[in-house]
Amino acid sequence: MNDESLSLKDKSIVVTGAAQGIGRAIADLALKLGATVTAVDLNAGALEAFRDEAGKDRVLPMIGSVAEIEFAQRTVDEAVTKFGAVHGLVNNAGITRPAMIEKMRVEEWQQVIDVHLSGSFYFLQAVGRHMLTRSRAGDKAAGSIINISSDAGRRGTIGQINYGAAKAGLLGLTMCAAREWAKYNVRVNTVGFGVVETPMTETIRSEKFADTYLAQIPLGRWAEAVEVARPVCFLLSDAASYITGQHLSANGGYTIGV
Structure with missing residues (x-):
């Protein structure tokens, strides 16, 4: 099927956490679908290599922390200067600071x-x-x-109350923004993942925990990064023009009915 509405041609997309893993997979697929990408990350070397590989006319690297409010506005300003506008945003940047609740330090929570x-x-x-x-x-x-x-934001997680709380908060962020901005045709959605084969999930996918997690996933395997990039790019495209305020789970069935 050749549906032009699935294309991202002439769209300018900002992707945070774009240097590796899921963020890089989203950025790569967006480029393949015709978009230009403003790639945000702290890893300068990886972003610059990405730009050199894709072409300076297609990728704008923005090196900095998403936790700095001035950096967010500077990123938008530079993206608009280079590409003329911003048509899409993927808030993907993330870190983990695992600890059991009673042992978690305030710094680990706040980071x-x-x-x-x-x-x-x-x-x-x-x-x-x-x-x-x-x-x-x-x-x-x-x-x-x-x-x-x-899934940590919908079902909870052991040893990462900071991560689970933040990911649950993103559901509220999505719903509020979707309600406020629908009249402006700004669509806001959430995509939630299970266990994706990235460096961040190495511990969960280790021999110690793998069988326990896989037993709860009906499809019986981990997700590949490109598999979770596809629904994200679908929601960025005009094919999803009537979808807003929704939470899509790409998790192999881990949260069926939840």
Whole structure:
């Protein structure tokens, strides 16, 4: 099937946490679908290599922390200068600081909240302001924002209350923004993942824990990064023009009925 609505041609997409793993898979697929990408990460070397591989006319590397509010606005400003507009945002950047609840230090709690929840808000706000300005000026295709959540935010997780709380918070962030911005044709959705084959999930996929987790996944395997990139790019595209305020789980059936 050849459906032009699935294309991202002429769309400018900001992807946070784009240097590796899921973020890189989303950025790669967006490029293949015709988009230009503003790639955000702390890993300067990886971003610059990505730009050199894809071409300076297709990728704008932005090196910095999503937890810095000024950096979010600077990213939007530079993306608009280079590509003319921002049509999509994927809030994907993330870290983990695991510890059991009674042993978790305040710093470990705050670091994860700052990156996953506050950082997503900063970028959503900065990109959203730009999209609303365009919408008010008559642009009917204002844009699409996807917040990357997790099964940890819907079912809870052991040893990562900071991560689970932040990912649950992203569901509220999505629903509030979707309600406020629907009249401007700014769509806001969440995609939540289970266990994806990335460096961040090496511990869960280790011999010690693998059987326990796999037994709870009806499809019986881990997700590949490209498999979770596809639903994200679908929501960025015009094929999802009537979808907003939704939470899509790409997790092999781990949260059926939840």
